[in-house]
Amino acid sequence: MKKILSMVLVSALGGVFTLSAYKIFVEDTPSDLVTTTQTQPVSIPTTKVNNTYDAYVVPNLTHAAENTVNAVVHVKNVTLSSGQMTFQDFFYGRSTPRTQVGTGSGVIINADGYIITNNHVIKNAQELSVTMNNNKTYTAELVGADSKNDIALLKIDAEEVLPFVTFADSDNVKIGDWVLAVGNPFNLTSTVTAGIVSAKSRDLSGASTQSFIQTDAAVNPGNSGGALVNTNGELVGINTAISSQTGSYIGYSFAVPSNIARKVIEDILEYGNVQNGILGIQGGALNSEVAGKIGIEETEGVYIDGVVEGSGADNAGLQKGDIIKEIDHIKVSKFSDLTGHLSAKRPGDIVHLKLLRDGSTERVAVTLAKNDxxxxxxxxxxxxxxxxxxxxxxxxxxxxxxxxxxxxxxxxxxxxxxxxxxxxxxxxxxxxxxxxxxxxxxxxxxxxxxxxxxxxxxxxxxxxxxx
Incomplete structure (x- = not known):
């Protein structure tokens, strides 16, 4: 009997030890209910931060595309070419001229059928026609052109009310703004590409005669004369050129700013030619090398090396040695900043300059003169x-x-x-x-x-x- 009781006791104790071991070493210990909240890590910024920014978000560009694609047309230019002179031409006379067809793009700018494009798209045209996005084709008339700014104005007569794009103020365009390029590259009608503004007042000539908006929106042959629009579908430029060793897009494209394009076509309609208002200075942009040669420390702005007699600059008292830092509150870092703004002005317009003269700041109003x-x-x-x-x-x-x-x-x-x-x-x-x-x-x-x-x-x- 004692032996049986001992076995029962040992069994019970073994069970207790086994259960205890299981509780201690095997079973998960229930945790208390914890409410967690996400918090930003505490950090000390190395620079003073005044604003917080949302995560990078690509804007919805469908509205801008819809507003533009029906107002951009395909332009066809028929020219006659005799080709290059050959030795046979001297003996037998020139060969019969051959028909050549060039294509580009254009932008309808009002419901009456006025279309803006590039001068090089319609140059030497014998016949001009435009095709709408709805495949309707119209004969186009050349109203006028400006080779300097590479802008031309066409007119078509259509029975229907035409869709058109409104102008934006290209001075308000900022580097980094989203833009759309709409045109007909490689005869592919109604093509839309997107990018950002990469630079402003870009000159490709090396002579400070151009002031393009530079973008990374893909532009190819056939896009010339097409629209560059902002996210509201408003015209900020006319696509004009690409910088490429192959002739096709490799990263950057260039557009005539809308303010210049608009001024050119308004002059053509009102005067029959382009009215150029000139400041009347001679000089160039500053950099470290130029500043060192003329003995100054400024490396930004336009240095006045001479003033044209009887010009607006002369009448306003501008002097050799003055440095133009701003025009109409727009910063002037290079000569194309200045010429680009002046290209949208006419004789008689007044511009306000901020000058640096002998270390002091001067503000001068200049009435632009006719280019004589x-x-x-x-x-x-x-x-x-x-x-x-x-x-x-x-x-x-x-x-x-x-x-x-x-x-x-x-x-x-x-x-x-x-x-x-x-x-x-x-x-x-x-x-x-x-x-x-x-x-x-x-x-x-x-x-x-x-x-x-x-x-x-x-x-x-x-x-x-x-x-």
Whole structure:
């Protein structure tokens, strides 16, 4: 009996030990209910932070695309070409001209059928037609063009009310803004690509004559003349060029800002040509090298090296050595910042400049003048004459040389011609204004010699014949 009780006791104790071991070493211990909240880690910023930013979000571009795609047209340009001269042409005459077809894009800018495109899209056109996004085709009329800004204006007559794109203020475009390029690359109609504004006031010529908006939206041959629009579907530029070694898109494209394009077409409609308001300065953009040469510390802005006599700059008191830092509250870092803004202005418009003069800041209002200067090949820069220019020489007509062409300056000086000399005739045609000079040179045959008659600063008549 005692043995049985002992076995029962041992069994019970074993069970207790086994259960205890299980509770201690095997079974999970129930945890208390814990409510967790997500908190941002505490950190000390290395720079002062005033604003917090949401995560990067791509904007919805469908609205802009829908507003634009029906207002962008396919432009077809039919030209006649005789090709390059060959030896056979000298013996048998020129071959029959061949028809060539070029294509591009255009943007309808009002319901009456006015279309803006690039000048190079319609250059030398014998026939022009445009095809809408709904596949309707219309014959187009060239209203006018401006080769300098590469803008042309077309007109079509349509029975229906046409969709169109409204202009935005391109001065308000910021680097990093989203934009859409809409056009017809490779004859693929109604193509939309997206990108951001990569730079502004971009000059590809090297002569500070251009002021493009640069984007990374894909643009290819056929996109020329198409729309660059903001996220509201408003026109901020006319796609014009790409920078490429292959002729196709490799990263960047360039557009004429809408403010310049709009001004050009308004001038064409109102005046028949483009009205250019000029400041009347000579100079260039600053950088470390230029600043070192002229002995200043400023490396941004436009340095005035000379002021054109009788110009708006001259009348406003601008001086050699002044540095233009702003125009109409827009920062001027390079020369194309200045020329780009002026390209959207007319004679008589007033611009407000912020200048740096002898270390002090000056603010000056300048009334832009009509462009009365012209850079004549071989000779140099000319200007219209006043009575005071002609009186010392007892002349009634002529244009004045104000700056000799750098390449040929020594030739002219060695022949007694300097700044201040008066050109009276070109190719035996009397010259009164620089418009006369431009017209004579434009109408001159490339095989015709160039004959120039001048009065030098000593009052002596000189004649030159160039072949």
């Amino acid at each position: 200067t012209y850079n004549m090949p071989l000779v140099g820069r000319l200007k219209n004459t006043s009575k005071s220019d002609l009186k010392p020489f007892n002349l009634k007509n002529g244009v004045k040389i104000i700056q000799l062409d750098e390449e040929y300056a020594n030739y002219w000086k060695n022949n007694g011609i300097s700044e201040g000399s008066i050109i009276t005739t070109i190719n035996d045609i009397t010259v009164n204004t620089i418009e006369d000079v431009q017209r004579i040179l434009k109408q001159r045959s490339p095989y015709e010699s160039l004959r120039i008659e001048l009065i030098n600063t000593n009052g002596e008549r000189e004649r030159f014949n160039f072949r």
